[in-house]
Amino acid sequence: xxxxxxxxxxxxxxxxxxxxxxxxxxxxxxxxxxxxxxxxxxxxxxxxxxxxxxxxxxxxxxxxxxxxxxxxxxxxxxxxxxxxxxxxxxxxxxxxxxxxxxxxxxxxxxxx
Amino acid sequence: xxxxxxxxxxxxxxxxxxxxxxxxxxxxxxxxxxxxxxxxxxxxxxxxxxxxxxxxxxxxxxxxxxxxxxxxxxxxxxxxxxxxxxxxxxxxxxxxxxxxxxxxxxxxxxxxxxx
Numbered sequence: 299x300x301x302x303x304x305x306x307x308x309x310x311x312x313x314x315x316x317x318x319x320x321x322x323x324x325x326x327x328x329x330x331x332x333x334x335x336x337x338x339x340x341x342x343x344x345x346x347x348x349x350x351x352x353x354x355x356x357x358x359x360x361x362x363x364x365x366x367x368x369x370x371x372x373x374x375x376x377x378x379x380x381x382x383x384x385x386x387x388x389x390x391x392x393x394x395x396x397x398x399x400x401x402x403x404x405x406x407x408x409x410x
Numbered sequence: 411x412x413x414x415x416x417x418x419x420x421x422x423x424x425x426x427x428x429x430x431x432x433x434x435x436x437x438x439x440x441x442x443x444x445x446x447x448x449x450x451x452x453x454x455x456x457x458x459x460x461x462x463x464x465x466x467x468x469x470x471x472x473x474x475x476x477x478x479x480x481x482x483x484x485x486x487x488x489x490x491x492x493x494x495x496x497x498x499x500x501x502x503x504x505x506x507x508x509x510x511x512x513x514x515x516x517x518x519x520x521x522x523x524x525x
Contacts, residue, residue: 342500342514344514344515396443401452
């Protein structure tokens with residue numbers, strides 16, 4: 299199936315703290331995952347991706363962890379800043395390259 | 411290098427009418443995908459176009475149709491509009507299907523309101 303769900307619909311963190319956003323997926327055939335950030339009035343913006351042959355990938359201030367055993371994905375944001383406030387989506391791709399299945403999203407609010 | 415541009419940005423239509431939304435893909439990208447994003451939800455895949463042909467379709471009725479032109483730009487057409495069609499319509503471009511890397515590049519979308 300196409301169930302890509304997020305554990306928490308909202309998350310509030312203090313500026314400077316680390317944020318962790320979680321995502322569960324149901325299809326073990328999924329082999330490619332992307333985290334997107336969507337600010338109000340804008341389209342989703344690519345943050346970081348990971349393939350199923352990896353369990354961790356790091357970018358600038360962000361880390362994605364993939365646990366295929368429990369079909370869980372997480373996005374860690376280090377030293378969260380007010381500009382990180384947005385809705386975050388995980389999306390999975392099931393080997394066709396044609397479409398991504400998105401979760402509902404987690405709204406992150408950074409408190410100054 | 412330009413990004414993905416969509417037009418119009420906002421649109422109000424009456425139930426039963428038809429609408430055409432337009433998308434110009436990012437330079438170098440020859441694949442265009444369309445998504446519908448209802449308020450408070452994640453985007454849902456409508457269809458994808460590659461080499462001017464439909465290359466995959468989500469769970470949307472036939473009144474949702476599309477075109478891709480030789481310059482890779484694309485149109486989304488929706489006939490017989492229903493109130494539930496009110497949503498943000500997103501266009502995303504990428505290199506040939508199956509390419510990874512940065513995945514899709516999304517436009518800012520067209521906000522369609524059906525009254």
